[in-house]
Every structure is written in C-alpha cells, then in structure tokens.
Amino acid sequence: MGKAEENWGVVTALVRSSFLVNAVYAEAAREYGLTPQQGQLLCVLMAQPYGMSELGAVLRLAKSSLTELVNRSTQRGLVRREPDRKDRRAVQVTLTEQGGELAEAFYTAACRRIDELPAGLDEAERATLTELLSRVVRDNNVPMVFLGRDEAAPSAHGR
Amino acid sequence: MGKAEENWGVVTALVRSSFLVNAVYAEAAREYGLTPQQGQLLCVLMAQPYGMSELGAVLRLAKSSLTELVNRSTQRGLVRREPDRKDRRAVQVTLTEQGGELAEAFYTAACRRIDELPAGLDEAERATLTELLSRVVRDNNVPMVFLGRDEAAPSAHGR
DNA sequence: CACGCATGGTTCGCCACACGAACTATTTAC
DNA sequence: GTAAATAGTTCGTGTGGCGAACCATGCGTG
Incomplete structure (x- = not known):
C-alpha cells in the first residue's frame, strides 16, 4: 500500500512544483515588462547567440512560433538578427545592448525569487534536492534552458 | 565558492525540471486533443465542481481568462455550467459525461508519463524527492492543482 | 426599506503564442 | 547540374491571458 501512495506522490510533487516555478517565473517576467517566453529567450541568448533552428530545439518551439517570438522581441529592441557568414540562409539571433541589460536584470531577479522557494530547506x-532533480533532468535530456553562464555551453564550438 | 555553486544549482534544477514537466504534460494533453489549460481544468474538476472564482484562484487566472477557457471547454462538450442554488449570481462548473471520461484518461496518461521521468531514481x-518537493510546495501555498482524488479536497465542506 | 457597496460572472478589445502548411532561398548530395 | 535537404519566413487559425467596463445579485448600514 505504501507503494501506490509513493508513486502518485512523486507525480503530484513534480507537477505542483512545476506550476509553482512557472508562476514565479511568469511573475518575475511581468515585473520586467516581459512575457515568460521573451524572458526565456533572453536567458537562453545570454549565454551566446543561436540560430533559429537551434533555438527551436532548445525552447521546444515550432519554427514559425519562433519566428514570431523573435519578431516581437526584435520590435521591442531586445534582440537582433545577424547574418550567418558561413551559411547565407541562416541567421544568428543575438541580444542587443538593451536586451542584454534587461536579460541580466530579469535573470537575476528570477533567480532570486526562485531561490527563495526552498527557503524552508536547510x-x-x-x-x-538539487542533486536528485539534476539527475532527473539529465536522464531526460532537457536542453540547457536557463543558465548557460557558468556552464559555458561547451557544445558551442564542437559542432 | 562551493556556496555560490550550490545556490544557482537549486534554481537551475527547479527551472529545468519545471520545463521538463511542462513539456511532458503538454505532450500528454496534445495526445488527447486537449490544450494544457483544458487538461488542467479537467483535472481540477475531477475532484469536484467549482465556482468560477474558486477556479480562478486555483488556476491562477484572471476572471475573464477563465470565462473564455470554460466557454471553449463547454463548446467541446467537456464541461457544463450549472446554476448555484444558493447564490443566483454564481455558477458551478462541472464535468460532463464525456469530459469526465476524457479527464480520467488524460489524467492517467499524464501521471504515467510524469511518473517515468524519475525512472533513474531508486x-x-x-x-x-517527493518529501522535499512537497515541503517546498506546501511552504509556498500552492493550490491543490492536479490530484484532488485521494486528497479528498477537505476544504470543500468547511466553507 | 433604500441606498450604496461588494461580489460573481460576462463581454469586449487588445496583444501574445503556438501550430501546420505553403513558400523562398540557399546548401549539399549525387 | 539537377534533386533533395535545410534555414527561415509568411499566412491563416485557434487558444490564451489580461484589464476595463459592464450587469446582475447579495449584503450591510443608516
């Protein structure tokens, strides 16, 4: 009997913590005049520029969705499309000056807020918790969403 | 230096696991012809009917957003508005026959998928993991999203 | 009782987001 | 040099989310 309880326990805990993090993330984004998606885009681009296809893979978005997201972000002056000099079809999306600053500020604020969530843990x-969640994440090949800073996006050169 | 690393570690782990769960949840919903929001609505209503205001609080949605969500779900024959006999302004949103079946199926599938995520853990x-996440969730008063089944939504009578 | 305020929901207008399908332009493979 | 793969964009459709304005009904106080 303890078995069954434990099983839905993990699921429930995962789902609810996911909602929680989402809500906090969205709230932080809103505080900086960003939508969650734009915030996410900025955070990904903080590490390095990306091509559209790569971005689509990281953010799990269809190409067309991404085009629109980048369009809107461009109109807000947050990002910029630069031609890829190796492939004239391709494009590199990079942060603008303004986008970089906003990304930094938002990123910091979001981290602070999320960091407060497990305040009740020693x-x-x-x-x-970090170790267990990290393993779950690694086992399910989650792309490096959020935080590529200290992790230095090693695969960037090697391809 | 170890301190700093640990700090962003929790944040990263939380954010990424959140993205992971979200993606899996959305994928499951899609498989059943539902949007994530509709799936969430169905799962919440599995436990019991709710008024619009309560639903808004649980799902963290503005009133107008909820009206639209319920409208769409009604058009798909998943839920139904019933008059509240105690308060003629209010409305009780309940699952239809079809909605109940779909909710059950989706809920089961979603749980199965999410349950597989921590397959690498003994x-x-x-x-x-369950214990730690549950504490985080409880400490941050997350509403009882998802799973009200065995938890029997105790506050339902007491108000 | 009547006035006014609070509460529960809906409507409206606006924008963001997400997708697939169809399309253009380049690159690559043969 | 043509055919197929790849990188992105455009377009149409539906969904989601919000605030402001609005309509009811309930409630409290003079």
Whole structure:
C-alpha cells in the first residue's frame, strides 16, 4: 500500500512544483515588462547567440512560433538578427545592448525569487534536492534552458 | 565558492525540471486533443465542481481568462455550467459525461508519463524527492492543482 | 426599506503564442 | 547540374491571458 501512495506522490510533487516555478517565473517576467517566453529567450541568448533552428530545439518551439517570438522581441529592441557568414540562409539571433541589460536584470531577479522557494530547506536538503532533480533532468535530456553562464555551453564550438 | 555553486544549482534544477514537466504534460494533453489549460481544468474538476472564482484562484487566472477557457471547454462538450442554488449570481462548473471520461484518461496518461521521468531514481530517492518537493510546495501555498482524488479536497465542506 | 457597496460572472478589445502548411532561398548530395 | 535537404519566413487559425467596463445579485448600514 505504501507503494501506490509513493508513486502518485512523486507525480503530484513534480507537477505542483512545476506550476509553482512557472508562476514565479511568469511573475518575475511581468515585473520586467516581459512575457515568460521573451524572458526565456533572453536567458537562453545570454549565454551566446543561436540560430533559429537551434533555438527551436532548445525552447521546444515550432519554427514559425519562433519566428514570431523573435519578431516581437526584435520590435521591442531586445534582440537582433545577424547574418550567418558561413551559411547565407541562416541567421544568428543575438541580444542587443538593451536586451542584454534587461536579460541580466530579469535573470537575476528570477533567480532570486526562485531561490527563495526552498527557503524552508536547510543547506543539506537543498543540496539533496538539487542533486536528485539534476539527475532527473539529465536522464531526460532537457536542453540547457536557463543558465548557460557558468556552464559555458561547451557544445558551442564542437559542432 | 562551493556556496555560490550550490545556490544557482537549486534554481537551475527547479527551472529545468519545471520545463521538463511542462513539456511532458503538454505532450500528454496534445495526445488527447486537449490544450494544457483544458487538461488542467479537467483535472481540477475531477475532484469536484467549482465556482468560477474558486477556479480562478486555483488556476491562477484572471476572471475573464477563465470565462473564455470554460466557454471553449463547454463548446467541446467537456464541461457544463450549472446554476448555484444558493447564490443566483454564481455558477458551478462541472464535468460532463464525456469530459469526465476524457479527464480520467488524460489524467492517467499524464501521471504515467510524469511518473517515468524519475525512472533513474531508486525507491528511496524518489521518496526523498517527493518529501522535499512537497515541503517546498506546501511552504509556498500552492493550490491543490492536479490530484484532488485521494486528497479528498477537505476544504470543500468547511466553507 | 433604500441606498450604496461588494461580489460573481460576462463581454469586449487588445496583444501574445503556438501550430501546420505553403513558400523562398540557399546548401549539399549525387 | 539537377534533386533533395535545410534555414527561415509568411499566412491563416485557434487558444490564451489580461484589464476595463459592464450587469446582475447579495449584503450591510443608516
């Protein structure tokens, strides 16, 4: 009997924490005049420029959705399309000056807020949580959404 | 230096697992011809009928957003508005026959998929993860989104 | 009782988002 | 050098989300 309970327990915990993080993330974005998607785009681009296709893979968006997102972000002066000198079809999406600053500010604020969520856990528990979640994430090949800063996007050169 | 690393570690882990769960949830919904929001609505209503205001609080949606969501779901024959006999302004949103069946099927499928995410963890680790995440969720008063089944929505009578 | 305020929902106008299908332009493969 | 793959855009459609304005009904106080 304990088995069954445990099983839906993980699911529930995952789903609810996901909603929680989402809500906080969206709230932070809103505070900076961003939609969650734009915020996410900015955070991804903080690490390095990306081509549209790569972005689509990272953000799990269809090409057309991405085109529109980049269009809107461009109109707001946050990002810019630059021609890829190796492939004249392709495009590199990069942060503008303004976009970079906003990204930095938003990123910091979002991290701060999310960091407060597990305030009830002590250091050891936080470490455990991090370790377990990281493994789940790695096991399910989640792209490097959010935070490519210290992680230095190693695959960038190697392709 | 170890401190700083740990800090962004929790944040990253939370954000990425959140994206992961979201993606899986959305995929499951899509498989059943639902949008994630509709799926969420159905799952919430599985436990019991709700008034619009309550729903708005649970789903964190503005009133108008909810009206539209319920409209669309009604048009698809998934839910139904019933008059509240105690308050003639109010409305109770309930699942239709069809909506109930679909909710059940979707809910089961979504749970199965999400349950597979932590497949790399052993029983003890899953239990730990559940416990830690549950505490985070409880500490941040997340409404009872998803799963009100075994949890029997106790506040329903007491108000 | 009547006035006014609070509450529960809907309507409206606006914009963001997400997708597939169809299209253009380049690159690559043969 | 043509054919197929690849990178992006455009277009049409439906969904989602919000605030402001609005209509009812309920409620409280003089």
